[in-house]
Amino acid sequence: MLLNESLRYFKELDDEVIKKTVRFWMEVPVEKYSFSDTIKEWSIRRLPPQPIEEFIRIDNIVRALGKDGLNTFITVDQIISLLPNSLYQQVIKAESNERLSILRGFCRRIENHVEGKSLTDLKPEDAKKEKVLLMIPSQKQLKIVYNNWDRWVWKRIAYNGEPAPSVDGWIKDVLRLAVALENASVTPIIVTDKSIEERIKEEAPHNVIGLDIPEDFAKIGYVRDQSVTWCKHPIIGNMALDIRQGEEWIINEVYYELGLTPLLRVRWASDKEYLVKAKMEGGNFFLLKIDGSTVLLTGVGVRGSNYPTFKVLSEVLPEEVRIIGVPLSGYVKSWAETGAVHLDVVFTYLGELNGVYYAVLDPLRLGFYSGLEYVREKEAFQIIPLGGLFKELGLIIDEPPREKTSLITMSNALNLGKGKLIVDAYNREVNKYLEREFGVDVIEVEIPQVEAGGGGPRCASRELWGD
Secondary structure (H helix, E strand, O other): OOOOHHHHHHOOOOHHHHHHHHHHHHHHOOOEEEEEEEEHOOOOOOOOOOOOOEEEHHHHHHHHHHHOOHHHHHHHHHHHOOHHHHHHHHHHHHOHHHHHHHHHHHHHHHHHHHHOOOOOOOOOOOOOEEEEEEEEOOOOHHHHHHOOOOOOOOEEEEEOEEEEOOHHHHHHHHHHHHHHHHHHEEEEEEEEEHHHHHHHHHOOOOOEEEEEOOOOOOHOOOOOOEEEOOOOOOOOOOOOOOOOOOHHHHHHHHHHHHHOOEEEOOOEEEEEEEEOOOOOOOHHHEEEEOEEEEOOOOOOOOOOOOHHHHHHHHHHOOEEEEEEEEEEEEOOOOOOHHHOHHHHHEEEEEEEEEEEEEEEEOOOOOOOOOOOOOOOOEEEEEEHHHHHHHHHHHHEOOOOOOOOOOOOOOOOOOEEOOOOOEEEEOOHHHHHHHHHOOOOOOEEOOHHHHHHHHOOOOOOOOOOOOO
């Protein structure tokens, strides 16, 4: 259910019920397993991280909270999960009565912002962008990567030869993206840690917001991943890797600072006797609107969307939105060479160009012959031929050249709408191909530090919408 429904349910709960549920939430017996447990150890270097599956036995919830405990737990979890990080940290440290006061006060402050709101007027991937969020991490966030590059899935040396990660390099990369956006008549909004806020403001005449970002969130600069923004009010997801869990509360803080109250956090779904945690990362989603049809493509793979994500989204998105999983390749030892952590690493939607809809994809890391369509009525998947879907939509696909490219950014373009793409300047052959074959207005930006950490222009940006 959307936040406005959760708020109404929460408002009717007895104070003692809330306090009891929050106490249970703080110590809930979450069972976990990692795909790493099934992989042979690698003696040379540490294996790159694999996703974690998390689930709770429903009978444990009911035993602790009573027959209505499941709904109460899901509601309280939704409220806590949508707190800004500053309030979330207060709740974690507070005593029972203070926790209740914080949660009640938070709900009162936001209820008018979401009342009557729903997921309508969805913006597709190729909609003309108005504002774009960017984020610059500080040394406080990046320092944990040093000597832990494999764990953080980070290159030691950027493609320009500089050591990575580098705060100076991140500042340069993000400011170059901001300039490119401004030149394309799109408003950039830069969020950064307070420790470097004044420096950023001195170097850039942009909208700059400083927040107290916790240390060791090295990947927070990839603001695509923690949420989706298909309308004014964001939907917050759940990060698949343990090293990135917690970024969601930070992005909550950003959205509240911008006056954008999220409508939902995709958290849990029932599956037989379990409540299973969703894995939902924004880089895995492309919303397409073509000639009256609306299709949501989402990657299924290493950090791909899982069953709870499909189930929850199917309940809140309009029924006409078809939700289709696209298989992605994974990795064991080499995340950069064999893996596609997100759909936007291997798929670029160009949109309508001269009356024809186009997309380019990397067939080595994406299974584009079959897809998994979620059938709402059956709460199950149906295998469909993606070629048939593309033909039905009138979508023409193509394969870009792979020579002299970064496998991370060759497809990771930010579509500004109206045939404009911001791309990584490193991929000269791909960029020339897009210009020559499709007549796309390619805006090249050098982003060596962003690429070194595993992302490109799309990964490092998040579009924002007004009313």
